[in-house]
Amino acid sequence: MPQNEFDKLVDIDKGFVSREIFVDxxxxxxxxxxVFTRAWLMVGHESLIPNPGDFFTSRMGEESVILCRDKKGxxxxxxxxxxxxxxxxxxxxxxxxxxxxxxxHSWTYTTDGKLQGVPLYKTLYDGVLDREAxxxxxxxxxxxxxxxxxxxxxxxAPDFLTYLGDAKIHLDQALDCRDGxxxxxxxxxxxxxxxxxxxxxxxENFLGDTYHNPSHRSVDLIGIGPSAAAGKKxxxxxxxEKAQHVWISFPQGHGVHSALQPEANEYxxxxxxxxxxxxxxxxxxxxxxxxxxxxxxxxxxxGTIFPNTSYHGRQPRGLCAWHPHSPTSTEGWRFFLVDKxxxxxxxxxxxxxxxRYSGPAGMxxxxxxxxxxxxxxxxxxxxxxRYPFNYQQSMGAxxxxxxxxxxxxxxxxxxxxxxxxxxxxxxxxxxxxxxxLGASAQNRQAAE
Amino acid sequence: xxxxxQEKDKVATATATGNSAIQRTPEYYRLKxxxxxxxxxxxxxxxxxxxxxxxxxxxxxIVYFMPIRRNVKFGQxxxxxxxxxxxxxxxxDEDKWTLSKRVDQILxxxxxAEEPLSRITHMVSNVQIKAVRPDLDxxxxxxxxxxxxxxxxxxxxxxxxxxxxxxxxIRITESGWKVARREILLExxxxxxxxxxMFF
Ligand code: FES
Ligand SMILES: [Fe+2]
Numbered sequence: 314m315p316q317n318e319f320d321k322l323v324d325i326d327k328g329f330v331s332r333e334i335f336v337d338x339x340x341x342x343x344x345x346x347x348v349f350t351r352a353w354l355m356v357g358h359e360s361l362i363p364n365p366g367d368f369f370t371s372r373m374g375e376e377s378v379i380l381c382r383d384k385k386g387x388x389x390x391x392x393x394x395x396x397x398x399x400x401x402x403x404x405x406x407x408x409x410x411x412x413x414x415x416x417x418h419s420w421t422y423t424t425d426g427k428l429q430g431v432p433l434y435k436t437l438y439d440g441v442l443d444r445e446a447x448x449x450x451x452x453x454x455x456x457x458x459x460x461x462x463x464x465x466x467x468x469x470a471p472d473f474l475t476y477l478g479d480a481k482i483h484l485d486q487a488l489d490c491r492d493g494x495x496x497x498x499x500x501x502x503x504x505x506x507x508x509x510x511x512x513x514x515x516x517e518n519f520l521g522d523t524y525h526n527p528s529h530r531s532v533d534l535i536g537i538g539p540s541a542a543a544g545k546k547x548x549x550x551x552x553x554e555k556a557q558h559v560w561i562s563f564p565q566g567h568g569v570h571s572a573l574q575p576e577a578n579e580y581x582x583x584x585x586x587x588x589x590x591x592x593x594x595x596x597x598x599x600x601x602x603x604x605x606x607x608x609x610x611x612x613x614x615x616g617t618i619f620p621n622t623s624y625h626g627r628q629p630r631g632l633c634a635w636h637p638h639s640p641t642s643t644e645g646w647r648f649f650l651v652d653k654x655x656x657x658x659x660x661x662x663x664x665x666x667x668x669r670y671s672g673p674a675g676m677x678x679x680x681x682x683x684x685x686x687x688x689x690x691x692x693x694x695x696x697x698x699r700y701p702f703n704y705q706q707s708m709g710a711x712x713x714x715x716x717x718x719x720x721x722x723x724x725x726x727x728x729x730x731x732x733x734x735x736x737x738x739x740x741x742x743x744x745x746x747x748x749x750l751g752a753s754a755q756n757r758q759a760a761e
Numbered sequence: 762x763x764x765x766x767q768e769k770d771k772v773a774t775a776t777a778t779g780n781s782a783i784q785r786t787p788e789y790y791r792l793k794x795x796x797x798x799x800x801x802x803x804x805x806x807x808x809x810x811x812x813x814x815x816x817x818x819x820x821x822x823i824v825y826f827m828p829i830r831r832n833v834k835f836g837q838x839x840x841x842x843x844x845x846x847x848x849x850x851x852x853x854d855e856d857k858w859t860l861s862k863r864v865d866q867i868l869x870x871x872x873x874a875e876e877p878l879s880r881i882t883h884m885v886s887n888v889q890i891k892a893v894r895p896d897l898d899x900x901x902x903x904x905x906x907x908x909x910x911x912x913x914x915x916x917x918x919x920x921x922x923x924x925x926x927x928x929x930x931i932r933i934t935e936s937g938w939k940v941a942r943r944e945i946l947l948e949x950x951x952x953x954x955x956x957x958x959m960f961f
Pocket of ligand 1: 395396397398399400415416417418419420
């Protein structure tokens with residue numbers, strides 16, 4: 314597709330995004346080669362591979378990768394495909410091994426990806442096959458951020474923290490301990506499922522599409538939150554009840570919905586079903602306030618780190634990866650997080666809450682999936698494709714001089730989605746990293 | 762927890778050998794026919810969307826569990842193939858309160874993932890009684906294994922087929938038979954469906 318096509322598909326100034334980018338197979342193929350080979354993608358969490366030799370098979374875009382801790386304890390991410398004839402060298406989901414043995418002709422690779430064994434090496438390869446050059450294909454860069462593992466195939470990509478930019482303190486809220494200590498989370502399980510919708514519906518949902526709240530009316534009516542058995546309606550806790558909600562679009566394409574507690578920053582009773590939990594979370598809240606001071610006023614809700622990693626910062630806390638399968642099919646992975654050192658009772662409560670809330674068996678998210686499916690399906694038609702989606706909500710209603718950085722909106726807004734698709738278009742035009750990180754258009758022109 | 766795991770392992774072993782330890786006496790077959798009949802009635806309740814009546818045949822302390830099935834190396838299946846009840850994340854690991862919430866939600870009429878309602882058929886087969894407590898003459902609790910085939914058609918073109926095994930503990934009470942524990946082994950690794958809005 315010609316480069317300028319993408320600017321026509323994404324018209325941010327007027328607030329329109331073409332349906333083609335959600336259903337067209339050519340756009341999809343270009344996305345795989347232009348977005349998913351360059352952006353930083355989340356591949357897992359170190360708690361999934363605590364010991365040397367531990368591995369967890371993951372995905373980047375459509376492709377299978379192995380997240381692995383080598384004998385020396387170093388973490389790697391490799392393409393899960395043999396250098397000989399491409400066989401998947403690992404078809405287990407996770408485990409511990411000293412070698413990956415290819416089932417096809419038995420080449421073996423060590424846990425740091427090096428080709429080790431080649432049957433009949435001397436006779437058939439004259440003992441000269443270059444083992445080094447035939448190692449498993451490794452990602453270009455890898456970063457362990459507070460336990461979450463991120464990787465990119467682009468050697469020119471900026472380091473992960475530069476890529477994350479001002480979205481960092483929001484993602485931190487998902488990864489840091491509830492009492493404010495840095496990091497310390499662990500994955501207690503992973504949900505994987507396939508749903509017939511374009512991956513961007515899921516990514517956009519978590520950018521901060523608070524406007525879709527009415528679609529969750531059924532859970533709100535019956536109440537499934539941590540005070541539901543005590544008679545409270547709604548699907549979550551009430552901790553953000555008195556907060557000023559903020560919706561932020563970051564120049565790298567990330568978007569978050571977070572909240573700022575009022576000056577007093579008081580704990581709001583939220584776990585009425587269980588006095589032990591109420592006590593525990595109140596304690597965490599107070600500790601966090603002591604530890605972080607003013608900064609404790611920032612509380613998370615949801616966010617998407619461009620392009621396809623989302624997080625739920627509070628309840629149900631976790632990281633999501635929206636793996637593309639086809640223009641109209643996505644594999645959702647949800648990594649559920651708890652503080653590693655949380656009391657057993659808290660962990661048990663949280664996992665139960667996560668299960669009834671999230672994913673294909675979750676009472677809340679089932680309704681999301683229904684919407685994503687039928688929105689995708691009803692956009693594939695010839696006539697439907699002529700009519701772009703409307704993204705004109707809260708146009709211009711943001712400030713750029715807020716302490717939180719980015720474009721901050723104090724009302725529900727599609728500015729985050731506009732920012733996301735604007736950046737998506739930059740990737741699709743093969744823009745340089747300056748632009749991908751959000752250098753302004755003027756700077757870009759000056760540079761060109 | 763440990764007791765439960767051991768219990769489950771026992772059932773798994775019995776399933777693996779395909780041979781129930783119970784003698785095939787006329788009493789056994791009568792009880793098995795009753796169990797089949799119970800499942801057919803249960804399927805009717807679910808397929809006819811009589812969800813509240815279905816809740817009535819669940820014991821108040823029911824454990825309703827569907828593990829996630831994982832691809833693991835040969836030899837590790839007993840220990841690692843299925844996620845464990847009471848630990849970490851599964852598809853379902855819940856109690857009657859949560860199941861009642863699921864029913865309430867469908868009955869709001871605005872649970873869009875089930876509005877309009879799906880068409881669902883449950884087929885139950887391969888019913889075997891693996892244990893009877895205290896004994897066949899005066900049974901009060903049964904371990905029953907079966908296979909299920911659940912067909913879902915949703916709105917127009919969406920169809921899903923769920924196939925797997927159920928390991929049940931059935932309690933025979935004054936107010937009828939009740940499911941006291943249900944383990945649902947869906948024969949899928951990555952869930953090949955967008956939602957699990959149905960009951961198994
Ligand atoms: S494909 Fe792996 S050894 Fe031939
Ligand atoms: Fe939602």
